[in-house]
Amino acid sequence: MQATIDHIVIWVEDQLRSLDFYERVVGFPGVRAQEFRDGTAPFPSVRVSEHAIIDLAAKSSAAGVDESFKVPGASGHRVNHICVALAQADFAALRERVEAEGGDTSVGLENSFGARGYAPSTFYFTDPDGNVIEARYYE
Incomplete structure (x- = not known):
């Protein structure tokens, strides 16, 4: 299925x-x-x-x-977190936008396993309500 x-x-x-x-x-x-x-x-x-x-x-x-x-x-x-996968350039641009809003992107993982295998890098941030979002890219 x-x-x-x-x-x-x-x-x-x-x-x-x-x-x-x-x-x-x-x-x-x-x-x-x-x-x-x-x-x-x-x-x-x-x-x-x-x-x-x-x-x-x-x-x-x-x-x-x-x-x-x-x-x-x-x-x-809330759920534990939501993870979004992006192209590497979009991943970098998202990090810049979150940081420009005062968001903390300092927590992340290297070689983190997800739906499409291992992602080289991830970062976490929160929305205005404290919902945690993980961003990642795959090569």
């Missing part, structure tokens, strides 16, 4: 602040961003790849999601 990740939902305090960060700093284009601003979409998303998006869900709605999914306590907490 071959599958891909369709979307990941992360909890954020301020959806517009997070949308701005992911669009401007990380470089992921907004999905339904204008619809969210217009009040016709419940949350904005950002496109990671042709096949995957990250939904930016309001942490304040976590209790309602728990009720809908019938799994009390399952919503509202």
Whole structure:
């Protein structure tokens, strides 16, 4: 069986602040961003790849999601981290943008194993809500 990740939902305090960060700093284009601003979409998303998006869900709605999914306590907490793989030039440019925003990129790994094997270098940073993102490139 071959599958891909369709979307990941992360909890954020301020959806517009997070949308701005992911669009401007990380470089992921907004999905339904204008619809969210217009009040016709419940949350904005950002496109990671042709096949995957990250939904930016309001942490304040976590209790309602728990009720809908019938799994009390399952919503509202962060995942450990999300990892994005980029071309080497895009990896370097992302690091520069994060650092220009005052983000800390000092933590990283060498020869870190991931979905496509070993990546020569990685770095970690946080979004405005403390969600941890790992960036890497493959040769």
